[in-house]
Amino acid sequence: MSETQMGGTDLSSDPEAWLRDNPKLSNRQIFRHALARFAEQDPRLVLLEADLGGGGDPFEARHKDRYFNLGICEATMLDMACGMAHVGHVVFAHTFAPFGAMRACEQVRLGMAYPRANVKLVCDYGGVSGAFFGPTHHAIEDLAILRSMPGMLVLSPADGLETILATRAMIDHAGPVYMRLGRNRVSRLEEPRGGFTLGRALCFREGSDVGLIAHGEVGVSVALEAAQRLESQGVSARVVNMHTLKPLDEAAVLETAERTRLLVTVEEHTILGGLGGAVCETVCARGLGRQVLRIGIQDRYDPLAGSHESLLRGHGLDGAAVAERVLASLSTRRN
Structure with a gap:
């Protein structure tokens, strides 16, 4: 199902209306829909995941030739993402925050940050949102680790609208980015905002x-x-x-x-x-x-x-x- 079929509104041209038509989606689900929609506009986009795919995933369903599920192999996923970025793709690597930021930390440091590869690491389960899985699935140190890496841009959107706007901004930004999302919380803030600019609060x-x-x-x-x-x-x-x-x-x-x-x-x-x-x-x-x-x-x-x-x-x-x-x-x- 395309984004325009989900309530008849277009996520790309009118994200606020699209969010009103889809009120129950968490931010991590919104990211998936946003990337799938933007991939229709930009053939460079590729999505790699570490065992996060499944039935109904919008990117996998609509862009099979640009979707790769690597299984529970975060380090391999990051190595592959960096290699694909060096031949011109805009690569999104998607996994859980404790595994993307820590299990694959060396790959993020040497493959993404050091050569400033055009890879966007997007991670769910930020903070303690993986609550009942215990500390192995909590990510309470990820921002400190990745913020310290030279050349890394670090994002943490506040709600669904900001997740869409941040995803668009990441595509336009040439270089490594880490975006942190939660798990199942549905965030819809009423506060008005004048657009979205990287690095501007x-x-x-x-x-x-x-x-x-x-x-x-x-x-x-x-x-x-x-x-x-x-x-x-x-x-x-x-x-x-x-x-x-x-x-x-x-x-x-x-x-x-x-x-x-x-x-x-x-x-x-x-x-x-x-x-x-x-x-x-x-x-x-x-x-x-x-x-x-x-x-x-x-x-x-x-x-x-x-x-x-x-x-x-x-x-x-x-x-x-x-x-x-x-x-x-x-x-x-x-x-």
């Missing part, structure tokens, strides 16, 4: 007391909920969607620091080396002298499997918990 909400800087399906929605709760307590919160972690929009960090009294990062990633680390680096390098409250996955592995939401709550990644921590920090600063 979006301000979703203005505020003067606290600057909440977030990324991803969980981080941005939690930050927006926290901002609403803070407003009910008389605290004005600015919310910035930092969808590109590398290159980081340092101007957005500086502007938020100038407009607020406290910087807070919110992300489904370890508080070490991800967005929290990147913002702290900017604050220190620019000599801003600002406190940064880092909210994310704590420095531990979860010993037990559980639901996604229960694991997030265990790490304080929900709107109520974030608002409470912000209020406590503001109270301490006043004293």
Whole structure:
């Protein structure tokens, strides 16, 4: 089934209408549909997967000659992707985040990043979204690892619309990209946005007391909920969607620091080396002298499997918990 047959709207020309016609798709499913649609427009696109294919996959169904399922062989998949990129293809390699970022880390470093291969590594199961599979399927370190690789562009879209726009932008970008998605969460944000530009953050909400800087399906929605709760307590919160972690929009960090009294990062990633680390680096390098409250996955592995939401709550990644921590920090600063 083509994208125009799914509700009669075209994902490419009117992604917002297409999303309204397909309200139950998760971001990882939206990525599949977006890539299949864009492949109709660009014959260079190729999709490689590590045992993620199956009945009904739109890319496999509509572009069989450009689809390769390599099985559970992530390193081989990345080697093949880099080779195909060097002969002119725009290659998307799709797998789970813990395996793409860590099991195949050497291939990403030496095959993708070092020669700046035109490969787009797209990974599901970011953060603890692979909840009930346990820590082997959690990806809490991936952004820290890949953000440190020279030449790598790192993305973490906040909802379905941003996933479509980011996929389009990746195709147009010549060079290695890592895009991180979740698992089954359906994300549809109502906040208006003026397009999508790699490396340029979006301000979703203005505020003067606290600057909440977030990324991803969980981080941005939690930050927006926290901002609403803070407003009910008389605290004005600015919310910035930092969808590109590398290159980081340092101007957005500086502007938020100038407009607020406290910087807070919110992300489904370890508080070490991800967005929290990147913002702290900017604050220190620019000599801003600002406190940064880092909210994310704590420095531990979860010993037990559980639901996604229960694991997030265990790490304080929900709107109520974030608002409470912000209020406590503001109270301490006043004293």
